[in-house]
Amino acid sequence: MARNVGFLLLSFLSFFIGLSVADWNILDHKEKHKLGISLKNYCESWRINVELNNIRGFDVVPEECVDFIGKYMTSTQYNIDSERAIEECSVYLSSCFTMNGDGKDAWIFDIDDTLLSTVPYYKKHRFGGEQLNLSSLEEWMKEKKGTALEHSRNLFKEIKGRGLKIFLISSRGEHLRDATVDNLVKVGYYGWTGLILRGSEDSCKTVQQYKAEQRKRLIENGYRIWGIVGDQWSSLQGLPTVKRTFKLPNSLYYVV
Numbered sequence: 001m002a003r004n005v006g007f008l009l010l011s012f013l014s015f016f017i018g019l020s021v022a023d024w025n026i027l028d029h030k031e032k033h034k035l036g037i038s039l040k041n042y043c044e045s046w047r048i049n050v051e052l053n054n055i056r057g058f059d060v061v062p063e064e065c066v067d068f069i070g071k072y073m074t075s076t077q078y079n080i081d082s083e084r085a086i087e088e089c090s091v092y093l094s095s096c097f098t099m100n101g102d103g104k105d106a107w108i109f110d111i112d113d114t115l116l117s118t119v120p121y122y123k124k125h126r127f128g129g130e131q132l133n134l135s136s137l138e139e140w141m142k143e144k145k146g147t148a149l150e151h152s153r154n155l156f157k158e159i160k161g162r163g164l165k166i167f168l169i170s171s172r173g174e175h176l177r178d179a180t181v182d183n184l185v186k187v188g189y190y191g192w193t194g195l196i197l198r199g200s201e202d203s204c205k206t207v208q209q210y211k212a213e214q215r216k217r218l219i220e221n222g223y224r225i226w227g228i229v230g231d232q233w234s235s236l237q238g239l240p241t242v243k244r245t246f247k248l249p250n251s252l253y254y255v256v
């Protein structure tokens with residue numbers, strides 16, 4: 001009997017604890033509504049957390065944020081955000097770079113969405129809201145329609161002018177070499193020292209692993225890498241590290 005009462009009491013208690021947890025969630029939800037969390041707030045928060053590398057490896061832009069991301073990636077704000085990142089490269093070079101004179105001072109750039117914009121492609125593919133179709137993206141790359149990111153092009157010229165050697169390390173495959181060179185030159189990039197693309201031996205590696213290996217090779221060849229500009233964390237992370245890295249905004253896709 002006593003045991004039964006205890007059991008009943010316990011059931012009652014857990015029932016109320018259950019209720020209060022549910023209540024708390026409801027209140028929390030209402031609180032959020034009162035604060036006016038809108039879809040725009042939600043999507044901006046998604047975007048910033050992608051940039052902070054808290055949200056990793058997403059396949060597609062969340063359906064409800066496709067419009068928001070599309071607007072951002074074609075906005076003045078995106079342009080200003082990119083310009084600011086590039087300005088910081090200039091500030092860093094002005095204050096920290098000293099030329100060694102042995103021809104081994106170097107800088108690394110990504111290509112897609114760092115030097116060349118793929119936004120014109122993604123405009124036709126729901127701004128990352130649909131699963132990547134690599135053959136369709138590569139067909140577009142072969143058409144050499146990538147536009148220059150203006151601020152990046154200015155930095156490219158500045159870096160060349162300072163006497164650094166420029167290496168382009170891209171996750172594009174070797175088979176796209178001719179199209180890539182043509183596209184780069186057409187929109188005003190020339191005078192790089194190396195254009196490194198993915199060979200068949202790299203096909204099973206992650207992009208981060210492949211790019212880190214290419215940096216290692218450059219460093220073994222005596223290059224001092226002063227900085228990397230890229231729009232993907234996989235271009236900046238991994239060993240060996242370099243003196244400074246600069247991340248350009250990109251919430252269209254995530255390369256691992």
Ligand SMILES: *[C@@H]1O[C@H](CO)[C@@H](O)[C@H](O)[C@H]1NC(C)=O
Nearest residue numbers: 132133134135136137139140
């Ligand atoms: C991917 O793109 C290619 C080339 O445009 C097209 O032929 C193919 O149907 C697409 N695949 C899918 C799954 O949409």
